[in-house]
Amino acid sequence: MKKVGNHTSFSRILIFCLALSLSFSLASYAQDTAAAGTEAETAASAGAGDPVKGKELFNSLCASCHKLDGKSTGPALRGVADKHDREWLYKWVHNSSELIKSGDPVAVKLFADNNNVTMTAFPQLSNQDIDNIMAYTSAPAPAPDVNTPGGKVVVQESGASNNLILGALVLVLIVLVVMLVLVNRTLRRVAAANGVEVAKQDSTISLWQAYARNQFLVLVTTILLILTGGYFLYGYLMQVGVDQGYEPIQPIHFSHKIHAGENGIDCKYCHSSARVSKTSGIPSLNVCMNCHKNISEFTGSKDSTYVEYSKEFYNGEIQKLYDAVGWDKSTQQYTGKTKPVKWVRIHNLPDFVYFNHSQHVSVAGVECQKCHGPVETFEVMKQHAPLTMGWCINCHRETNVKVEGNDYYKKIHDELAKKYGVQKLTAANMGGTECGKCHY
Amino acid sequence: MKAIYKIAFLVCVSAVATSCFDKSRPNYQYFPNMYEAVPYETYSESSAFRNGKEGQLPAEGSIPRGFSPYEYENTEEGYELAKANLKSPLDSTEVDMGKGAELYTIYCAICHGDKGDGKGNLAKREKFLGIPNYKERDITEGSVFHVETYGKNNMGSHANQLTQKERWQVAHYVMKLRSEL
Structure with a gap:
């Protein structure tokens, strides 16, 4: 049994x-898979105007200075139709400065409240057009975004699960x-x-003892160990002073992926001195403010799969910029209270080597990505290249120099090509590997 | 048995030495005094100045070499005056459309579009709204230069990214785009 x-x-x-x-x-x-809340329906057409046509007009004419919610160059326009008489609004839009000059008390006060900035006159807009715009601005504000806080909760929940x-x-x-x-x-x-006997391990000499008694094997292993040790030691010593992959935490989280990648802003828009000077330049905050005066909130995109942090996180980083540059979002004015941002330098060549950005960017026309890697995909900036001398020299040997259309130096280019017996001159042929070019 | 411990120790040491690269810190350096500059480097910290920075504002009243004073003020009247009176100082040999196009592509096209139709990438992605088509606006080379210098409405000043001459090159290119629209 x-x-x-x-x-x-x-x-x-x-x-x-x-x-x-x-x-x-x-x-x-x-x-977790429970459905998210449905989106609030857009308001039915209010009054006489057509909000769809109004939106078009608003986006093309008004939106450069007005936002629906929140102050921009001009005041927020949501619900403006209820604040003023319609006839008055027609006059204001057609020519506001005339209305101010006529001494209309409402107009004068509005003008003063908005830092005395004159609104562009739009005589080309018909009363119907203005009605359309008013219909668009009268639409109630969309319900607070259901998805965003929900999304955050989901993230936390999935972390918990x-x-x-x-x-x-x-x-x-x-x-x-x-x-x-x-x-x-x-x-x-x-x-x-x-009554079954379990087989026991036999007590002959162990493998290790056998190995230790064989002197030849021990000798071979020792040599192998010394060689691999030497290999790793060499590798370790050679990477001292090389900062490839260095990815420090910056005081303001700036995503190159969003700015240069998704929005496609040229590198040189912000790093403008790379064209004309030795350093590529960390943009001063006024360059940030060229766009962020208007963009005060992260809105993501329709396919916001590229976003690695939450909307709140990015908004917080924009707020950090405002604090540093002393910009008051609510009044749309500079407060004058600034504090410098202490960026952490990533790419840093030793003092004994000279490097000039303008020579490479403007003269040679080298793409920024050639040395800095696919920065437009980096959420956090890091050093892509090793920046060692071997790496520099290698590029100088491989890169052809554009001599076409440079007739002034044609003779010397031809002679150099003849001397080196090449069809296309490389940077090295032009003296790009001479010690004194970079070390002096 | 001692040999086993030694081997294990060696393996551990080499693993630690090769694998522990903290990417948030710069690496060790040989002879750092040859790496770090004695004079001030761009953006470096320096105790020589009161605010501890190398980057100092120029002395008050100093102007860059080759700079000519710009007399129009950053007001509505200044804009109108510049639109009416300001003319480009560049003669026909100095106007370089290639250069203007290159600069326009870097600094303007992101909003105003490659053709100046107000449909740049930021406008398409609805980050900026209401960017006018150049054709729809009454602009002159003087007013373009004025706006590049001071900015207007939501557009910021581009005077620190472009020199005066470069701004004129761009203004000429903008007027060319406008005529082609």
Whole structure:
């Protein structure tokens, strides 16, 4: 007769517990897929105007100075139709300065409230056009974005459930180990009960002792160890002073991926001195403000798959910029209280080597990406190239110099090509590998 | 058995030495005094100045070499005056459309579009709205230069990215784009 294990054995209880906990974790995970809230319907057409046509007109004519919610160059326009008389609005839009000059008290006050900036006159707009715009601006503000806070919660929840899964896995592992021990013990007990001898390890000399007695093997291993040790030591010493992959945390999180990648802003828009000077230039904050005076919030894009942080995070970073440059978002004015941003320098050549950006960017026409890597895909800026001398020299040897259309130096270019017996001159042929070119 | 410990120790040391690169810190340097400059480097910190920075504002009243004073003020009247009176100082040999196009592509096309139709990438992505088509606006080379220098409405000043001459090159290119629209 075969021996059957105890029905209420420890291992069975454990398995049951495991099954129970796993089923719970699955249930809690399934809740994440609950549908997000539906979007609020846009308001039905209000009054006489057509909000769709109004939106078009608003975006093309008004939006450069007005936002629907929040002050820009001009005041916020949502609900403006309820604040003023319609006839008055027609006059204002057609020619506001005339209205101000006529001494209309409302117009004068509005003008003063907005830093005495004159609004561009739009005599070309018909009253119907203005009605359309008013219809668009009268639409109620969209309900606070349901998706964003929900999205954040989902992220947190999935983090929690990840932990749960990890915990469950650890539990499973522990249970498995315990089960293994139990099974082993049971098997031994069964074996002992049935009188089966468990084979024991034979006590001949161990493999290690055999190895240690063979002097030839020991010698070969020692040589191998010395060689590999030397190889790794060389590798280690050669990377001292090389900062490839250096990715420090900057005081303001600036995403090159969003600015240069998604929005496609040219590198030289911000790093403008790379065209004309030795250093590429860290843009001063007024360059940031060229755009961020208007863009005070991160809006993402329709396919915001590229976004690696939350909307709140990016808005916070824009606020850091405003604090540093002393910009008051609500009044749209500079407060004069500034504090410099202490950026961390990433690319830093040693003092004993000379490098000039303008020579490479403007004269040679080298793409920024050639040395700095695909920066437009970097969420956090890092050093892409090793910036070692071998790396510089290699590029000088491989890069052809554009001599076409440079007739002034044609003779010397031809002679150089003849001297080196090449069709196309490289930077090295022009003296780009001479010591004194970079070290002096 | 001692040999095993030695081997394990060696492996550990080499693993630690090769794998522990902290990417948020710069690497060690040989002889740092040959790496670090004695004079001030661009953007470096320096105790020689009261605010501890190498980058100092120029002394008050100093002007860059080759700079000519710009007399129109950053006001509505200044804009109108510049639009009416300001003329480009560049003669026909100095106007370089290639250069103007290159600079326009870097600094303007992102909003105003490659053709000046107000449909640049930022406008398409609705980051900036209401960017006018050059054709729809009454502009002259003087007013373009004025706006490049001071900015207007939501457009900021580009005077620190472009020199006066470069701004004139761009202004000429903008007027060319306008005529082609």
